[in-house]
Amino acid sequence: xxxxxxxxxxxxxxxxxxxxxxxxxxxxxxxxxxxxxxxxxxxxxxxxxxxxxxxxxxxxxxxxxxxxxxxxxxxxxxxxxx
Amino acid sequence: xxxxxxxxxxxxxxxxxxxxxxxxxxxxxxxxxxxxxxxxxxxxxxxxxxxxxxxxxxxxxxxxxxxxxxxxxxxxxxxxxxxxxxxxxxxxxxxxxxxxxxxxxxxxxxxxxxxxxxxxxxxxxxxxxxxxxxxxxxxxxxxxxxxxxxxxxxxxxxxxxxxxxxxxxxxxxxxxxxxxxxxxxxxxxxxxxxxxxxxxxxxxxxxxxxxxxxxxxxxxxxxxxxxxxxxxxxxxxxxxxxxxxxxxxxxxxxxxxxxxxxxxxxxxxxxxxxxxxxxxxxxxxxxxxxxxxxxxxxxxxxxxxxxxxxxxxxxxxxxxxxxxxxxxxxxxxxxxxxxxxxxxxxxxxxxxxxxxxxxxxxxxxxxxxxxxxxxxxxxxxxxxxxxxxxxxxxxxxxxxxxxxxxxxxxxxxxxxxxxxxxxxxxxxxxxxxxxxxxxxxxxxxxxxxxxxxxxxxxxxxxxxxxxxxxxxxxxxxx
Ligand SMILES: Cc1ncc(C[n+]2csc(CCOP(=O)(O)OP(=O)(O)O)c2C)c(N)n1
Ligand code: SF4
Ligand code: SF4
Ligand code: SF4
Ligand SMILES: [Mg+2]
Numbered sequence: 059x060x061x062x063x064x065x066x067x068x069x070x071x072x073x074x075x076x077x078x079x080x081x082x083x084x085x086x087x088x089x090x091x092x093x094x095x096x097x098x099x100x101x102x103x104x105x106x107x108x109x110x111x112x113x114x115x116x117x118x119x120x121x122x123x124x125x126x127x128x129x130x131x132x133x134x135x136x137x138x139x140x
Numbered sequence: 141x142x143x144x145x146x147x148x149x150x151x152x153x154x155x156x157x158x159x160x161x162x163x164x165x166x167x168x169x170x171x172x173x174x175x176x177x178x179x180x181x182x183x184x185x186x187x188x189x190x191x192x193x194x195x196x197x198x199x200x201x202x203x204x205x206x207x208x209x210x211x212x213x214x215x216x217x218x219x220x221x222x223x224x225x226x227x228x229x230x231x232x233x234x235x236x237x238x239x240x241x242x243x244x245x246x247x248x249x250x251x252x253x254x255x256x257x258x259x260x261x262x263x264x265x266x267x268x269x270x271x272x273x274x275x276x277x278x279x280x281x282x283x284x285x286x287x288x289x290x291x292x293x294x295x296x297x298x299x300x301x302x303x304x305x306x307x308x309x310x311x312x313x314x315x316x317x318x319x320x321x322x323x324x325x326x327x328x329x330x331x332x333x334x335x336x337x338x339x340x341x342x343x344x345x346x347x348x349x350x351x352x353x354x355x356x357x358x359x360x361x362x363x364x365x366x367x368x369x370x371x372x373x374x375x376x377x378x379x380x381x382x383x384x385x386x387x388x389x390x391x392x393x394x395x396x397x398x399x400x401x402x403x404x405x406x407x408x409x410x411x412x413x414x415x416x417x418x419x420x421x422x423x424x425x426x427x428x429x430x431x432x433x434x435x436x437x438x439x440x441x442x443x444x445x446x447x448x449x450x451x452x453x454x455x456x457x458x459x460x461x462x463x464x465x466x467x468x469x470x471x472x473x474x475x476x477x478x479x480x481x482x483x484x485x486x487x488x489x490x491x492x493x494x495x496x497x498x499x500x501x502x503x504x505x506x507x508x509x510x511x512x513x514x515x516x517x518x519x520x521x522x523x524x525x526x527x528x529x530x531x532x533x534x535x536x537x538x539x540x541x542x543x544x545x546x547x548x549x550x551x552x553x554x555x556x557x558x559x560x561x562x563x564x565x566x567x568x569x570x571x572x573x574x575x576x577x578x579x580x581x582x583x584x585x586x587x588x589x590x591x592x593x594x595x596x597x598x599x600x601x602x603x604x605x606x607x608x609x610x611x612x613x614x615x616x617x618x
Contacts, residue, residue: 124181
């Protein structure tokens with residue numbers, strides 16, 4: 059899968075802002091600190107988490123701390139294309 | 141430009157959309173930061189990756205996770221508060237090849253369901269329990285649970301849990317591990333992401349234990365409840381790590397996987413078609429329609445001493461009625477003494493459905509002794525039939541609105557070879573007088589209930605003599 063703004067980083071996260079409940083656990087779990095809470099509110103009235111757009115290493119830790127099963131997906135750069 | 145592959149996404153075992161009443165068809169109903177969501181995700185991932193989705197049956201409890209069945213695309217049963225371990229046992233035993241996962245909160249498991257989980261674990265049932273311990277009753281607004289920490293304020297311990305008043309927080313993992321039954325029990329934590337990754341492994345190990353048929357497994361999760369704890373989700377997670385983990389030590393509490401072996405395959409279930417043979421029912425043919433066009437409603441009371449065959453007499457009537465295609469009921473009622481106490485039973489033979497098996501206004505009374513006659517004769521409906529074992533009806537019992545037969549049936553039976561056949565002689569008398577049932581169902585019921593050939597032969601003679609002694613139209617007004 060080609061992802062346009064992944065910048066060649068080892069990983070990439072996609073957060074569905076309308077499924078996120080803004081708990082902030084993913085932000086706290088991310089070692090390189092590439093997630094933050096958005097200023098805008100989603101339809102549930104939460105500030106959703108947002109990916110800064112670069113620096114993700116694809117570790118997947120944010121996925122496992124997120125309590126909302128469908129809010130967050132993690133992509134990893136494919137070895138063959140590296 | 142490099143390509144990317146999906147590494148982690150919502151596990152297949154969770155539905156794409158959640159069919160729930162109101163909106164939010166893509167969100168769970170859990171509060172932001174709730175540990176249940178994380179446990180759901182870990183469990184769903186393990187089910188998907190172990191390839192057991194199609195044979196998994198999840199038991200949802202009462203508690204905040206009551207709606208687990210909205211999310212998991214597996215077989216689902218939602219059960220009464222605390223009963224998950226009992227229902228899981230039944231499901232597993234009925235479907236031994238299924239993977240049964242019982243999901244329970246700490247109120248559900250450690251309070252109201254403490255007996256069920258204790259015995260399920262002790263029996264070593266081959267199921268997996270997912271135990272989410274958030275030290276509180278979440279769903280009902282924050283009452284103290286057996287697992288609530290000392291000093292923790294709840295709506296029912298407003299000044300904090302007090303050891304002298306409320307006892308100590310219950311360590312379920314350790315407690316169940318003290319039993320020999322369980323195979324694998326571990327306590328894990330959702331207190332930080334490192335612990336969550338260890339929890340992920342524990343779920344797998346528990347499920348693998350069940351898949352291999354090795355017996356009972358349980359994973360206890362220390363889990364945040366930010367809403368009731370009144371902490372924001374990040375602080376609630378820290379609280380699990382900094383506070384809960386201190387009282388509830390993490391780690392494997394018992395691991396007997398290496399010493400356990402799977403039991404032999406359970407015997408195949410008895411096919412339903414075999415039941416008539418096992419229960420000695422007459423044949424697999426459908427019961428004949430009842431023999432009479434007239435609506436029929438016999439309400440019979442049989443009464444005597446224990447040991448006189450009162451209950452067998454009632455049972456014969458009911459079983460024969462069943463063979464005749466009637467609706468029947470038989471309700472025995474006796475004191476604690478097996479012999480010489482009083483004994484009576486209620487029998488109904490009906491052409492329509494029976495509303496109650498209790499016969500308080502009989503239209504037939506079979507009284508095997510005098511006390512029983514005295515006790516029940518006043519209850520008999522006018523026009524009803526009374527068969528009494530005695531030379532004559534005592535004067536102070538007589539009624540003129542009944543069809544009464546009084547004969548020394550015990551002596552008649554004795555002259556046939558045994559006074560014990562009294563009940564059958566009286567049955568013959570009743571049948572002759574009432575035309576309640578035709579001969580063939582009586583014969584088939586007798587054959588089914590009387591096991592010994594010798595007695596069967598005696599009872600057939602007793603039945604015939606009873607009929608002869610009371611020809612159809614002959615009865616006396618006492
Ligand atoms: C027989 C019965 N008693 C009491 C209740 C009320 N009740 C509903 S949930 C609950 C406690 C749930 O606590 P827990 O099992 O810890 O689940 P949590 O919500 O914390 O996940 C109680 C007492 C009930 N539903 N049924
Ligand atoms: S995958 Fe790892 S590095 Fe990337 S956003 Fe998630 S936690 Fe951060
Ligand atoms: S952990 Fe999940 S729900 Fe919480 S803020 Fe991050 S994406 Fe949103
Ligand atoms: S009350 Fe607590 S346990 Fe229940 S959904 Fe909210 S956070 Fe989760
Ligand atoms: Mg609870």
